[in-house]
Amino acid sequence: MSTSSVAVTSSFPEMDELKAIRVAGGARFTWRTSSEVRVRQHTFPLLSASIGSDDPQAPAIGFFGGVHGLECIGTQLVLEYMRALLRRLEWDDTLHHQLRAIRLIFMPIVNPGGMFARTRANPNGVDLMRNAPQSAEGRVPFLAGGQRIGPWLPWYRGAADGRMEVESAALLSLVEEQLMSRPLSFALDCHSGFGWDDSIWFPYARTERQMAHLPEMFLLKTMFEESCPHHGYAFEPQSHQYLLHGDLWDFAYDRSCAPNIFLPMTLELGSWRWIRKNPMQVFSRLGIFNPIKAHRTRRVLRRHPNFFDFLTRAAFSSRRWLPRGEFRDEVMRRAREHWQRTGVS
Template sequence: MDDDDEASVATERELGLPMERLTLFLDRFIVSLSFLSLLTTAIARGGDPSQHPLPGVADAGDSILTRQLFEEKEPVITDEMAGGYMSNSELEEAMKEFSKRCANISRMYSIGKSVKGFPLWVMEISDKAGEEEPEPAFKFIGNVHGDEPVGRELLMLLANWLCDNYMKDPLATLIIKNIHLHILPTMNPDGFALRRRGNANNVDLNRNFPDKFFPMNDIMQTRQPETRAIMTWVKEGHFTASASLHGGALVANYPWDGSEWIRKQYNACPDDRTFRYMARVYSNSHYNMSLSKEFEGGITNGALWYPIYGGMQDWNYIHGGCFELTLEISDNKWPPANELPVLWEYNRKSMINLVASVVKTGIHGRVFSKDGHPLPASVMIKGINSMVNASSILGDYHRMLAPGAGKSYQVSVSLPGFQQKTTQILMQDSSASLDFILEPEDSSKIRRIPRILGCRCDGTDKLELVQYLRGIQLEIYIVVSICLFLFILFKRKWFLKLVNQRHIVTPKRSIV
């Protein structure tokens, strides 16, 4: 869905119902009917392991614990369970304290507000935070679902670990010097405060984005403020990769999240190989995710697990060129706070390695015009039906690709008004650098005006000037001739019309 379609014009039908509301109602009605077929088999991502397995999915003795997608009753989060987790105000204070303590490598900013007006705070971590650099950007988003708070705690621990280990640990130093890391600990502060999945309007934010397969949520006014904030953030930023942290399972999930078939079936996106590589980076670095008996290697295609529509990761990939994973990092959605240190140790290496992968693999470079200006060109890989765009400010691009010794890729760069350039690159097990300089389109046909000042004094300048003026004279002659012809034609029609009118108005003389 293109965001240009969002500004739909509301036209009234005979029934007096706005067109956009009618369209939205029909879209949701059709998709809801389609979803009914999934009720007996769907597994809700972020499921509570205390719930019973779905009928027909797992036997009583099976270790797979899931909950129904349309479960009406959510588990009650007691004060005892919530104890030890930071409240929204405590989280905000912790972020401000971090920004003061680590001011040399960070800044704090807001991308918007929740339904109830709580700021959606982000921490940027980099050796030049807030400055434009030709470096990749990675973002972490936690607490998408209000009742899955582990991510918000682990992201604060990650930020502090990076600050404490800068210039001490090689990976921490690599990330801070070569990547702009943006951390949004909570996307859903209202849902967290209410201790439920949805936001203050009880909307599941991970079903609220425009969808690739069905015309859902394509009216901007119907989206939640948290969703709109993320969309604006992604479009204004230039993110290379991303991950959102969830709870209720233990698996790294990658696109596509849905399919046009509305059933559980593997649906590979164009960059399926790269996404599987990224998911394995996280799973293999985790303490026990790769040992999963439910998901081979601890990774899964979203549509194969169970399809969802209006998800955030698919929208990031389509509209932001951002390679996003959905990470289920805890079997229990809201575990006791005393388990957080263990969960941090289990996930720390995975989080660090995933961020570092954006500079350790893929193709990175810049695109310039012939005169040295950066260009926001599109970068395409032959055989992969997706593209990423270079930034409009610095012309830098960062194309995620799965590594592989001896793997050859054909890379093309294009921009309207410039000649497309294509080259072949041989990838190894590490990243590659590739810059482009684009020539203007049809530059041979552009007339060169002779230099009257700074004459070469050999007579060639005069000849060029005469030829140039002759060209202008010929063009002027053609234009004048056309105008004269049109004038005569117009005057002739006007004259004939006038004569005809006189014949009609003037009485005939009698003949003697």
């Protein structure tokens, strides 16, 4: 891994903001360039940043965005949180106390080539969230669940031989090295475009089987609802909405090893409400996935950092809530009953 700067011959607003944060943050963040991507003769780095405890056993949270190049609002959300952290470090003793015990990892632009070109897929036409070498265990939506007809159609899975795109490999490498290696870690991947409302999804996306860490996820949901009863998220397995091939977070979760606990989540920002309020934006590729109107963008950037902060506090306080023994068995029973019975949040 290189820690040196990578020259970029052209840019786009989200990359400019990431570079500005890198300058403003100075030595507060540790920066890594895992690889680079070329598109239209331009070169972009795959950048990540981390901050907090250097203890490899400390809990960690990874924040990700820009897996799909058209979903700029997810990247903007992660960037805004990074900038807010820098501001808070000037005065917030509580944050300093937290960061001595946990580590935060950021990869705000997983697909810089797609974001530069304003395409969902990467420069090779591959949908990165269909790119893992796994297939669904049930029927998936036609095309949208992942297809190998060709990159000229959306939702292309990539090569059938299991070789992943450089962006997918970089994300998974970061997750394995900096998250899954720890006793406890969370990942939050920010997306947009599906549904009327906002959702927190967790594995699985490829099967209707339930994840092994359902008790831990159920307690996270319960604690968040008790702390923020008006949050408005649907908190559920992604399979309650649809199945898909090649989900990167399913693949990462299946590679995690006990006794370590790795809990990946997707924050799916529902864009249909934005389109209903501003129908003309449906004629713009960006408008299908992003709020467009400035006041709606500001509302998104205000609303969701609350969940980011909740995850940092849950990681910091994990000894108080992680279930064990008979209590975990009881929580598993309640979790299975809840999600099997309701199929909703």
